[in-house]
Amino acid sequence: MAHILHSEENEIVAESSVRTHRRLFIDGAWIDATGHGHTEVCDPVTGKFVSKVVHASEKDLRAAVEASRAGFVVWRDRSAFHRCKIIRSAANLLRERAPQIARLMTREQGKPLKEAGGEIALSADLLDWFAEEGRRTYGRMIPARVPGVSQVVSRVPVGPVAAFTPSNFPIAQAVRKIGPALAAGCSIVLKPAEETAATTSVLADVFRDAGLPPGALNLLYGDPTEISEHLISHPVIRFVSFTGAMQTGKAVAAIAGMHMKRCLMELSGHAPAIIFNDAEIDAAAKLLAFAKYYNSGQACVSPIRFLVQSGVYDDFKDQFIAEVKRIHVANGISPGSTMGPLTTEQRLRFVQDLIDDAIERGATVELGGKRIGDIGHFLEPTVLSNVTVDMRIMNEEPFGPVALLSEFETVEQAIKEANRVPHGLASYAFTRSNAIADHLSSELETGMLSINHLGLGLPETPYGGVKASGYGSEGGTEALDNYLVTKFVSHAVM
Known part of the structure; x- marks a missing residue:
């Protein structure tokens, strides 16, 4: 049972030099991070230091927020039908590229290749589901008490989103945030785990190639505390979605609360x-x-x-x-x-x-x-x-x-x-x-x-917890509720 294979045949990474991941996806393009810090990443199979992920600087963070602001203005005005088509196109591209992405995920995260393939297949299905649900964000008419008054309830996107995801499911966890945010008409700035930076980064290419407009999706890597404090406190960001450890989630929720930001928390379980x-x-x-x-x-x-x-x-x-x-x-x-x-x-x-x-x-x-x-x-x-x-x-x-x-x-x-x-x-x-x-x-x-x-x-199906495991759902019809706000308009005809 405890049998580990270490050989070239089994494709263990054996480069003598350390790879450097500098790329940030901001405003529809890959740019080099300009921060001075970096995260060291080890190959889980060998334990050797194989890459470093360069951190985003404050300048990079400001650029991502500005891109998200501009991207939101463009994306929210696209019809739900148009948004659905782009998200479903991204799902199909994810399926087409699954073999290469699965091997990358296995090398970075460590899970068996079959599990990596299964995660990608689920992620594509999630995107299909969110895309279709985005076409069904219905409002309603409320009968007025007096003649000449119309009362309309609509559900509109909350605005630019800051999201944080862990390394255990680098594609699926990201998709559970990107999918419903985009389907609702929001833009999103995603900070994934540095340990699986290359794997999660493929999503930027997938959505760009599917036709997503610049700024609707932005990816950052760097110091978690610095990024979370900058994004959550920024007035452009209107919603925070976090998946990770319970203690970290409490800290993120506390910052969000200080700035009256709505948030979704998917935290630890037992x-x-x-x-x-x-x-x-x-x-x-x-x-x-x-x-x-x-x-x-x-x-x-x-x-x-x-x-x-x-x-x-x-x-x-x-x-x-x-x-x-x-x-x-x-x-x-x-x-x-x-x-x-x-x-x-x-x-x-x-x-x-x-x-x-x-x-x-x-x-x-x-x-x-x-x-x-x-x-x-x-x-x-x-x-x-x-x-x-x-x-x-x-x-x-x-x-x-x-x-x-x-x-x-x-x-x-x-x-x-x-x-x-x-x-x-x-x-x-x-x-x-x-x-x-x-x-x-x-x-x-x-x-x-x-x-x-x-x-x-x-x-x-709904996906979320209660008590210290968080609040909000990242599946089912409830998933889009996090990214929508209710607007009521009462109009008296003059």
């Missing part, structure tokens, strides 16, 4: 997966093993706390571990790889610290628990049992390939543990009982609940 005595154990084990170790566990909706009713605990544990043992850890480019490395050394160390803390406090290592070798950011798929609520990993999102198994007796005990943490993004449950399913649906404090299957993240 998803429970509840398996009841009457569940189909074989199916639950297979589906949850896939969901847990997909993208090396680097997903906010990844199941973390596996709450298993006592009558099936041993059976589920055995079947789940058997599924996890089938995972093939390798360079994502390698044929047959089903789990790649973590994206950064910092993430690897953080997850390892959480595992070590749990072991010191009495957790049992059922599988894995250690770094693989000393090259790259590989961690063994890990299963811990006998976990307790005083352990850091039971309270902090690991964002890595670790499953935590514990027993419960009653439905209420499971609900209490599921709701114990401040997170409330995703939850999973497996039961044949409609009564239990209904009870969970009403009592679990979660933005999304999937019962007996993996049903989250589709373009047509």
Whole structure:
């Protein structure tokens, strides 16, 4: 299982020189960043420093905001039908270029090539969905109380948007912001993660080639604090959309609040997966093993706390571990790889610290628990049992390939543990009982609940959390609501 391939055949990057990524996409063109700082990026497979991303300067930030202001004026006046055509054209270009983009994503982010291809396919579907929803931003007429008065409600774009996305899904996370913003008629300044700068940058080319006017989409890289403070406080920016860690999101929301800016927050999760005595154990084990170790566990909706009713605990544990043992850890480019490395050394160390803390406090290592070798950011798929609520990993999102198994007796005990943490993004449950399913649906404090299957993240379904996991939705018909404001006009004919 813990088998890592390092060879030219498997296309490990082996340049002796460090690549420099200077490009910023501003006002429809690529320009060189003029900042003095840079972010060092390592290859997740080798752990070697392979590139640096030059930071945007304050001058670059001002240029991006001005381009977004001018681009908004042009883009909002295009018809919804015209905007739909351009966004759908971008979706088709994304599909055409998927093989090359997938390989780039795998090299930068680390996920297996098959997962990278799946992310791109989903992203194209998301764009299609947002494009069509943009044509349905209907208003309404309200009957007046007196003759000669018309009362019209319209939904108009909120204005230029500042958006921030992480490295775990460099195309999909960006598309969940670019798509609805453009479909609503907004312009957008996007600050993606520097670790996957080259991957996310392809979206600028895709939209430019699809016919998007200059300034409607701008991409910046640089110091997160400097960029967020400049963009969010700027009067041109009217809306803030953030995906990332809970603590960072709180800081971003605080700045937005100081400037009375609307915002959308998609933050950390600590998803429970509840398996009841009457569940189909074989199916639950297979589906949850896939969901847990997909993208090396680097997903906010990844199941973390596996709450298993006592009558099936041993059976589920055995079947789940058997599924996890089938995972093939390798360079994502390698044929047959089903789990790649973590994206950064910092993430690897953080997850390892959480595992070590749990072991010191009495957790049992059922599988894995250690770094693989000393090259790259590989961690063994890990299963811990006998976990307790005083352990850091039971309270902090690991964002890595670790499953935590514990027993419960009653439905209420499971609900209490599921709701114990401040997170409330995703939850999973497996039961044949409609009564239990209904009870969970009403009592679990979660933005999304999937019962007996993996049903989250589709373009047509809402995607967002509650409590400290944020607010707002990045999917379904609700996605465009974030980027629209309601305008009411009451007109008395003179």
